[in-house]
Amino acid sequence: MNKSIKVFAPGSVSNVGCGFDILGFAIDGIGDEMVLSKNDSNKLHIKPIEGYDNLPTEPSKNVAGVAIQALLDDLGSNQGFDIEIKKNIKPGSGIGSSSASAAGAVVAANELLGKPYSREELVNFAMQGEIAASGDAHADNAAPTVLGGFCIVRAYDPLDVIQIESPKDLWCVVIHPQIEIKTKEARKLLSPKVDLKKAIRQWGNVAGLISGLHKSDYNLIGRSLEDHIVEKQRKVLIPEFDNLKQAALEAGALGCSISGSGPSVFALCEGEDKAKAVSSAMNEVFSKTTIPYFIYTSQVSNKGVRILE
Numbered sequence: 110m111n112k113s114i115k116v117f118a119p120g121s122v123s124n125v126g127c128g129f130d131i132l133g134f135a136i137d138g139i140g141d142e143m144v145l146s147k148n149d150s151n152k153l154h155i156k157p158i159e160g161y162d163n164l165p166t167e168p169s170k171n172v173a174g175v176a177i178q179a180l181l182d183d184l185g186s187n188q189g190f191d192i193e194i195k196k197n198i199k200p201g202s203g204i205g206s207s208s209a210s211a212a213g214a215v216v217a218a219n220e221l222l223g224k225p226y227s228r229e230e231l232v233n234f235a236m237q238g239e240i241a242a243s244g245d246a247h248a249d250n251a252a253p254t255v256l257g258g259f260c261i262v263r264a265y266d267p268l269d270v271i272q273i274e275s276p277k278d279l280w281c282v283v284i285h286p287q288i289e290i291k292t293k294e295a296r297k298l299l300s301p302k303v304d305l306k307k308a309i310r311q312w313g314n315v316a317g318l319i320s321g322l323h324k325s326d327y328n329l330i331g332r333s334l335e336d337h338i339v340e341k342q343r344k345v346l347i348p349e350f351d352n353l354k355q356a357a358l359e360a361g362a363l364g365c366s367i368s369g370s371g372p373s374v375f376a377l378c379e380g381e382d383k384a385k386a387v388s389s390a391m392n393e394v395f396s397k398t399t400i401p402y403f404i405y406t407s408q409v410s411n412k413g414v415r416i417l418e
């Protein structure tokens with residue numbers, strides 16, 4: 110059995126407009142790299158994190174450490190690991206930074222332990238890392254990061270995740286303004302009450318989106334990419350949100366909304382050409398601000414964490 114393994118953990122877009130806390134998909138353009146090695150100390154040791162050195166390296170405070178510990182506790186193992194993280198996804202970006210580290214960590218640890226768990230079972234442990242990051246164990250980033258494609262979190266207790274392959278021409282544009290929004294804070298903005306009429310429209314959209322994904326019906330996907338509950342409450346945190354959305358839709362995006370808790374904004378598109386047009390329209394809007402930003406354009410990825418070597 111190998112002593113060491115290197116993995117790539119992709120970024121992800123959660124909520125996907127209408128599916129707050131229950132829907133997410135994996136993206137291809139950006140992700141974290143991690144190397145996990147067994148050690149003989151019975152302890153987790155996180156090396157200084159490449160890319161973002163202000164992240165905690167104490168295992169009980171680090172999302173990767175918390176997620177691996179949850180796996181080890183469930184397995185009844187005291188195996189120690191050295192953990193190296195090369196972070197490419199900025200924390201507080203809205204594209205699943207904490208989930209990438211947590212998911213990469215549990216997939217890598219599981220491999221080195223002889224695969225005692227299935228990928229589906231690993232989502233449970235990856236999700237525990239979110240508690241360290243946002244105070245809540247939501248799985249809408251963790252599930253697609255571990256499994257790839259779109260994931261529905263049908264239920265949390267017990268966790269029931271359904272993975273759906275993405276239609277082959279579904280592309281995603283994500284614009285990532287380089288400001289930080291803490292998920293914990295963005296969750297505090299949300300009213301705990303939902304108006305019944307809005308809820309009816311929202312679950313209609315969730316059903317429509319899932320059906321559209323199954324049938325590769327891009328028009329139905331587009332009609333369903335509407336959020337009547339969360340977007341309005343959170344968009345105040347995102348500079349140029351309304352203009353970005355309008356530009357994306359005018360350039361032919363199927364839909365556009367906040368990625369996770371922001372500040373990233375995503376647009377789904379049919380085909381690469383449309384995605385490039387949407388990317389350039391969003392670029393045009395944001396280039397007028399003084400805020401640095403990145404834009405990623407990629408197919409929705411049907412792969413979750415990948416083993417590199």
Ligand code: HSE
Pocket residue numbers: 123124129130131203205247249250292295296369370
């Ligand atoms: N569903 C979570 C939220 C995702 O929107 O708070 C956070 O990345």
